[in-house]
Amino acid sequence: MSFLDIRHYKYLTSSIDRNLDFSAFMDFEHHYQVSENKHEYSIERSYFSYKESLVENTVDSSIQSIMDMESKLIPIFAQMERTGVYVDEKKLRDIGEDIARESKNKELEIYDLVGERFNINSAKQVQVILFEKLGIPVSKKIKTGYTVDNEALSLIGQKYEIANIILQYRTLEKLRSTYIDGLLRVINPHTKRIHTTYNQLGASTGRLSSESPNLQNIPSGSGYPARIKSCFCPESSEFSFLVADYSQVELRILASLSGDTSLIETFVRGEDIHTRTARFLFGEDATITSELRRIAKSVNFGVIYGITGFGLSKVINTSPAEATKYIDTFYAMYPGVRAYYQSILDGANKNGYVETFYGRRRYIPGVRDSNKMIRAGAEREAINMPIQGTAADIIKLAMLRISNFLKEGTYKSRMLLQVHDELVFEVHESEKDMMEKQIRSIMEGVFPGPLKLLVDIHTGANWSEAKG
DNA sequence: TAATTCAGCGCGTAC
DNA sequence: GTACGTGCTGAATTA
Numbered sequence: 001m002s003f004l005d006i007r008h009y010k011y012l013t014s015s016i017d018r019n020l021d022f023s024a025f026m027d028f029e030h031h032y033q034v035s036e037n038k039h040e041y042s043i044e045r046s047y048f049s050y051k052e053s054l055v056e057n058t059v060d061s062s063i064q065s066i067m068d069m070e071s072k073l074i075p076i077f078a079q080m081e082r083t084g085v086y087v088d089e090k091k092l093r094d095i096g097e098d099i100a101r102e103s104k105n106k107e108l109e110i111y112d113l114v115g116e117r118f119n120i121n122s123a124k125q126v127q128v129i130l131f132e133k134l135g136i137p138v139s140k141k142i143k144t145g146y147t148v149d150n151e152a153l154s155l156i157g158q159k160y161e162i163a164n165i166i167l168q169y170r171t172l173e174k175l176r177s178t179y180i181d182g183l184l185r186v187i188n189p190h191t192k193r194i195h196t197t198y199n200q201l202g203a204s205t206g207r208l209s210s211e212s213p214n215l216q217n218i219p220s221g222s223g224y225p226a227r228i229k230s231c232f233c234p235e236s237s238e239f240s241f242l243v244a245d246y247s248q249v250e251l252r253i254l255a256s257l258s259g260d261t262s263l264i265e266t267f268v269r270g271e272d273i274h275t276r277t278a279r280f281l282f283g284e285d286a287t288i289t290s291e292l293r294r295i296a297k298s299v300n301f302g303v304i305y306g307i308t309g310f311g312l313s314k315v316i317n318t319s320p321a322e323a324t325k326y327i328d329t330f331y332a333m334y335p336g337v338r339a340y341y342q343s344i345l346d347g348a349n350k351n352g353y354v355e356t357f358y359g360r361r362r363y364i365p366g367v368r369d370s371n372k373m374i375r376a377g378a379e380r381e382a383i384n385m386p387i388q389g390t391a392a393d394i395i396k397l398a399m400l401r402i403s404n405f406l407k408e409g410t411y412k413s414r415m416l417l418q419v420h421d422e423l424v425f426e427v428h429e430s431e432k433d434m435m436e437k438q439i440r441s442i443m444e445g446v447f448p449g450p451l452k453l454l455v456d457i458h459t460g461a462n463w464s465e466a467k468g
Numbered sequence: 469t470a471a472t473t474c475a476g477c478g479c480g481t482a483c
Numbered sequence: 484g485t486a487c488g489t490g491c492t493g494a495a496t497t498a
Binding site: 119121122123124125144173174177178181182199202203204205207208209210211212213214216217301302304305306307311380381383384385387388420 | 486
Binding site: 123124142143144147148149150170171174175178179207214216217218219220225250301388391419420421422 | 476477478479480481482483
């Protein structure tokens, strides 16, 4: 059985808007109105996709393997959606009550400090309270007045305690509304499991996206986030959770694709990459404190994301000039990366698209735009895609191979979730050790670059424990 | 006129 | 850089 989606062909070979469902796509691309009848609709969908696959000239042979992979992945994602993931509903409710209690206290504390009640969830009302009633100096202007976002409140919080409490309240409300109430709403009453929808065309880099609910942005960390993640668990005590994630996958891919000797050497020696960058930025003899390492880590990530000095300055809380200096130093210390990035931009200019190691393309029409701002934005998109997209290709290939492996053995263990560089499984106790070995071997074996990819695997009674 | 729906926006979570 | 979800707000639509 082979599965096809006509949109894959167009999205992988042109720059048309990815944000279209099948019906909108057919209207836009072929001026064809699909049937409202479900049965006819599915026939139309199959027919047009199959027809498209037969027209060889529409498909550049260089992206045939990506097309083939996406086709084979369709039933795998479908299976994962159908399987879903079990959630301990009672436990989640209990955590929700704890959060609600703490949140209520913060709320009352805020009213007390301000001397009146207002809706703290309303950015507009917070603006009025802080900047008009309390007369606190304003910062950045936005369409609706002055921003009260995290950055602004953190700054204000240095002088006015009220801002800190609003931040704490916001964090709690975010957890409660999105991750407690939001998840409780989507637990399937029949299966008691959460069944997300994976969007195979979700991101322009080739990444998956997940919606209804989005299981790819469940909070991580200690405290409430860990407690929330611990609600995701096997349904039966005969199973454990197994989490396998690629270690530093994007930086390792960057090392392989750029061939930068300094980056490769750092990884080969097993050195801490963020500390290494920190010494480049702050001097070989500097004592690398956790703060300096944190800055270096942000620089490393920023470079992968094609971030600007301005963007980086927000993350590490310095001036744009200082942040730009860090980025420049990074390129000076890893010259292979600079050359590699330049070759990406040259390719984008020449071809109008950039591509991953496996030939997945992203069209970048903006690189030839007359507007300088648009060109700069397009260049960041171009830089970002080959790294992030290659990582996406790698984990998709691994999923394909793991799925085939699981099918052949008629095992009880199942693949449940994908979170960009991480795969989550529920594994039967009798298969646990063997699964760990096989999954690692498959995942680490996908990418042939000069630098080996490493996979961390942990098991535990739930998602939180198995994160290691 | 009141209630409901919708779209845009600000914000925050993940990798 | 790439996503998605929630709540608020004001406008558009419906009853």
